[in-house]
Structures are given as C-alpha cells and as structure tokens.
Amino acid sequence: MLMSHTSAEMYELKKKVEELKKIRGRGTELVSLYIPAGYDLNKIMQQLREEYGTAQNIKSKTTRKNVLGALERAMQHLKLYKQTPPTGLALFVGNVSEQEGVTDIRVFAIVPPEPLNVRLYRCDQTFVTEPLEEMLRVKEAYGLITVEKNEATIGVLRGKRIDVIDDLTSNVPGKTRAGGQSARRYERIREQETHEFMKRIAQHANEAFLPLLEKGELKGIIIGGPGPTKDEFVEGDYLHHELKKRIIGVVDISYHGEYGLKELVEKASDILAEQEVIKEKKLIKEFFKHLVKDTGLITYGEKEVRNALQLGAVDTLLISEGYDLVRVKAKCNNCGWEELKTMHENEYEVFKRQFKTCPKCRSQNISFEKWDVAEELIKMAEESGSNVEIISLDTEEGQQFYKAFGGLGALLRYKIHQ
Ligand SMILES: [Zn+2]
Known part of the structure; x- marks a missing residue:
C-alpha cells in the first residue's frame, strides 16, 4: 500500500480499524455510526433517540441492556461536539467485555484523515469498518x-x-x-x-x-x-x-x-488485485537484490533503520503489516535515570516489574511509557520525506521479509556506515 504525506494518520487509522475488527458482541449489540462531513448533528441525535425507542423492544434482556447502554453513551459522546468535525465522524460504541454478565461499554471515536461521505447506523455483532478500510486505499x-x-x-x-x-x-x-x-x-x-x-x-x-x-x-x-x-x-x-x-x-x-x-x-478486478502484489514483490526483490550484492543501499533491524531515518538516508521505509513491536520507556522522576527498550507487547509487564525501583537512586517514583514502533518510524519517515510502504503477508516475498528481517527494513538514498 502506498502511503503519501498523511501516512502516519493512515497507519493509525489502520491500527484502530484492526482493533475494532477484533471486537465481537455477544448479541447484535455493537453500534456503528458514520456521520459524513458537514452533516447536521441534530439529525443524528434525533435518529439515535428513535433507535433508543426501538431498542426497548429487543427481546433478549442482555442485548437490550447493552444496546440501550451503547446508545446512551453514543448520545453523551456526541454532546461533546458543537458540530460535525470537518472530515466527519465515525463512532463505535458497545460492550467489549469478554466475560459474560460483565458490562464494559466503550466509545471509539474516529475523526478520519479524509472526508467521510457515508452516512450509516448499524447495530450488529461486529462493528462496521468497511468505509474506513476504504479510506485506507483511496490514495491510489x-x-x-x-x-x-x-x-x-x-x-x-x-x-x-x-x-x-x-x-x-x-x-x-x-x-x-x-x-x-x-x-x-x-x-x-x-x-x-x-x-x-x-x-x-x-x-x-x-x-x-x-x-x-x-x-x-x-x-x-x-x-x-x-x-x-x-x-x-x-x-x-x-x-x-x-x-x-x-x-x-x-x-x-x-x-x-x-x-x-x-x-x-x-x-478488471483480477488485474487490480495483481497490481498491488506486483508492486510489493518488486520492492522486496529490490531489497533482497541489494542484500545479496552487498551494495550498502539497504538496512534492516529496528536500531539500524531508526538510525538511517535520523540521518535522513531512507528512500523507502518497508514495514510488514505483521510488525508489532512496541517501544517502552522507564524514567525515574527523582534522578532522571532512563531506560528505553523495544520489545513485544507481552513483555511490557515484566519490564515494569523489573524497574519498579530506580537502579540508580532506589526511588520508586518511576513513570512508564509505551508506544508503537511502526507509528514512530513512519512519522520519522514523513519528516524526512521518505516513502513508506506497508508490505502485506499475502505474498511469499512478504512472508520471507517478515520471517527473515522481522518485517522492518529500508531502501537507502545513499550508503551509510553503521
Ligand atoms: Zn532515580
């Protein structure tokens, strides 16, 4: 997928969409609401009130409770806005608790990076994410x-x-x-x-x-x-x-x-699907070609890619859609000691336990931070005018890139010594 100047926003959107897609309701109780750019919020509120009335008739007691709860939260949330944001608004509300009998209604609000032109209300077992997924593709x-x-x-x-x-x-x-x-x-x-x-x-x-x-x-x-x-x-x-x-x-x-x-x-749908694959394959082949010939015009590994980005040496940043490492930071608020690490999400708890006490001054006043490495690197790429390509796992080349290089690499503008 080619991403242009808004690639960081697009990447964030992609992450959110993936998160939303994982959520399953027990019944048809997840509310998706799309408000197009420039649309009158009062009309949406009116519609939600009507839906609230209709939802009173839902037979299943749990589903009814969850739908009504979701609609209440949706209406509450909309009151935060004086008017529809310039690019519209996508709202996802529902019970995300995986435990039966436990209610945990969450609101996910997304102001899209590009104008929404869809108006939609749906209550279903899953959230409707297609219009946002659509947006991820519109650069081409x-x-x-x-x-x-x-x-x-x-x-x-x-x-x-x-x-x-x-x-x-x-x-x-x-x-x-x-x-x-x-x-x-x-x-x-x-x-x-x-x-x-x-x-x-x-x-x-x-x-x-x-x-x-x-x-x-x-x-x-x-x-x-x-x-x-x-x-x-x-x-x-x-x-x-x-x-x-x-x-x-x-x-x-x-x-x-x-x-x-x-x-x-x-x-032409086959031809179109093929294009995407051809482009990804071509990039990965180029990456491997430089690797084999040892031209010095590629780099890989998180530390190396980060360094190349800092130098402004990256022509194209290649990130696999399977890449999911996070960057974590522990900081002592007493003496200023810091520790930065890249790891898998599930190692974060261990990291936090490890640095409960400052190794320098023994203070327990430690603050922790965690962020997505891919998002950070994409932002860096944007700042230095580098291209960003998200490589799918749908091709053999994409799989190989993920397995052999952890799904992160870069084609360079010039040779750097690392
Ligand atoms: Zn300290």
Missing part, C-alpha cells in the same frame, strides 16, 4: 476509459469509488445506406471523424490523468469497450506516451457511461 488512483465509436467515458477509481470525469460523444455519422461513390466518400468522412474523436478522448484523458501521474497517485489505466474501437484507441498513438505505458488492461464490456465504468472495474 486508476484511470478508466470506455471507448465506443460514438461515445467515451473517462473516470477515476479510488478504492471502490468511481468518479466520472468526462462523458464524450462524437458526431461520427452512422453507416450510410447510399451506394457507390457517395458510400466511399461517407466512409472516408467516418474514418476521419473517428480519428478526430479518438484524439479528443485522448486529450481529455491526458488532462485528467497526467496530474495524477505527477502526484504519484496514478497506478494504472484500464480501457474497455464493446468492440474493436478500444483496440484502435490503445494501439494508435492517441494517449500521451507516459500514460500509454501505464495501461494495465484492456477488457470487453457491453455498457457505456457510468455503468460502463462500473462494469470495467468489475471485469
């Missing part, structure tokens, strides 16, 4: 073009959202019924008109896609159409050559316009 854009003789549609796919950019129609005349001389003349005019139309499609596509390419957001272009016109368009020198190189698929579709774009995305 795919250009879409459907081409027919007389019509063309240009669109952009981000996550699952398709935006129509342009709808073009041509005045290419239909097949003529006249015979002989005039039929041939019409044919020539038709060809000329088709050629002009394709030039126009390309011009609009260039205008739509070249800026995305410059921003590094354009991951590929998919072209579709019902007949051979799309192939003529692809093969002819219509599109800008940089865009032509980005064509990742040409597919047959039967619709045009907005439906055509939807059909195009459906038919």
Whole structure:
C-alpha cells in the first residue's frame, strides 16, 4: 500500500480499524455510526433517540441492556461536539467485555484523515469498518476509459469509488445506406471523424490523468469497450506516451457511461488485485537484490533503520503489516535515570516489574511509557520525506521479509556506515 504525506494518520487509522475488527458482541449489540462531513448533528441525535425507542423492544434482556447502554453513551459522546468535525465522524460504541454478565461499554471515536461521505447506523455483532478500510486505499488512483465509436467515458477509481470525469460523444455519422461513390466518400468522412474523436478522448484523458501521474497517485489505466474501437484507441498513438505505458488492461464490456465504468472495474478486478502484489514483490526483490550484492543501499533491524531515518538516508521505509513491536520507556522522576527498550507487547509487564525501583537512586517514583514502533518510524519517515510502504503477508516475498528481517527494513538514498 502506498502511503503519501498523511501516512502516519493512515497507519493509525489502520491500527484502530484492526482493533475494532477484533471486537465481537455477544448479541447484535455493537453500534456503528458514520456521520459524513458537514452533516447536521441534530439529525443524528434525533435518529439515535428513535433507535433508543426501538431498542426497548429487543427481546433478549442482555442485548437490550447493552444496546440501550451503547446508545446512551453514543448520545453523551456526541454532546461533546458543537458540530460535525470537518472530515466527519465515525463512532463505535458497545460492550467489549469478554466475560459474560460483565458490562464494559466503550466509545471509539474516529475523526478520519479524509472526508467521510457515508452516512450509516448499524447495530450488529461486529462493528462496521468497511468505509474506513476504504479510506485506507483511496490514495491510489486508476484511470478508466470506455471507448465506443460514438461515445467515451473517462473516470477515476479510488478504492471502490468511481468518479466520472468526462462523458464524450462524437458526431461520427452512422453507416450510410447510399451506394457507390457517395458510400466511399461517407466512409472516408467516418474514418476521419473517428480519428478526430479518438484524439479528443485522448486529450481529455491526458488532462485528467497526467496530474495524477505527477502526484504519484496514478497506478494504472484500464480501457474497455464493446468492440474493436478500444483496440484502435490503445494501439494508435492517441494517449500521451507516459500514460500509454501505464495501461494495465484492456477488457470487453457491453455498457457505456457510468455503468460502463462500473462494469470495467468489475471485469478488471483480477488485474487490480495483481497490481498491488506486483508492486510489493518488486520492492522486496529490490531489497533482497541489494542484500545479496552487498551494495550498502539497504538496512534492516529496528536500531539500524531508526538510525538511517535520523540521518535522513531512507528512500523507502518497508514495514510488514505483521510488525508489532512496541517501544517502552522507564524514567525515574527523582534522578532522571532512563531506560528505553523495544520489545513485544507481552513483555511490557515484566519490564515494569523489573524497574519498579530506580537502579540508580532506589526511588520508586518511576513513570512508564509505551508506544508503537511502526507509528514512530513512519512519522520519522514523513519528516524526512521518505516513502513508506506497508508490505502485506499475502505474498511469499512478504512472508520471507517478515520471517527473515522481522518485517522492518529500508531502501537507502545513499550508503551509510553503521
Ligand atoms: Zn532515580
């Protein structure tokens, strides 16, 4: 997954989503509430009051109690806001206690890094996280073009959202019924008109896609159409050559316009899934290549990567989605002694016991801190303008990277001596 300037926020969002996904209600008692950017909070409050009324009819006593409790907490929480935050709000409320008979209602409020455009209320056994997961993917854009003789549609796919950019129609005349001389003349005019139309499609596509390419957001272009016109368009020198190189698929579709774009995305789903995998594989292969050749242009290990980030030497930070180490700190408030360590989450309790007393001054006035290493490193990468890539565990390369290198490494801008 490519992350741009908001990668730290995106990473935090990813963590929260993962946490939410693990929570299971005993009954259908977990409340998910999505409020779009700019939406009237009073209307949401009104809806929650109505839901509260409806929830009185829930048959199971425990579920009813938990749903009512969750709704009360949701309404309480919303009172903290004068208005909907600029990017909207996602609220998750429910009983998270894993012990039967014990109630522990928690509120998870997420102000998303990008505007929410979904309004949703649901009470279920799990929280609804798809709209946020969607947001994690929207940094990547795919250009879409459907081409027919007389019509063309240009669109952009981000996550699952398709935006129509342009709808073009041509005045290419239909097949003529006249015979002989005039039929041939019409044919020539038709060809000329088709050629002009394709030039126009390309011009609009260039205008739509070249800026995305410059921003590094354009991951590929998919072209579709019902007949051979799309192939003529692809093969002819219509599109800008940089865009032509980005064509990742040409597919047959039967619709045009907005439906055509939807059909195009459906038919190209394998191609799209493949792209993600190809990119990750390529990065990890590059990492291994430098390793084998000993070019000095990679580094791995938490301490080494941290150092390289501090030097501003990291081109691309590679973090496996399986990477889960935490950084912990013990500090004596009496003499200032400090101990910093990186460890697994489950070692934290032992660490806290180990340093209950300051080894220097024997004071027991110790404060502890714990944070996520991945989040910290991603923030450092952002500050030094490095790219960040989260490597999935879905590929053999990704697994290898996780197992052999603990899932953390970096491609470097220049050699450093460590
Ligand atoms: Zn001390």
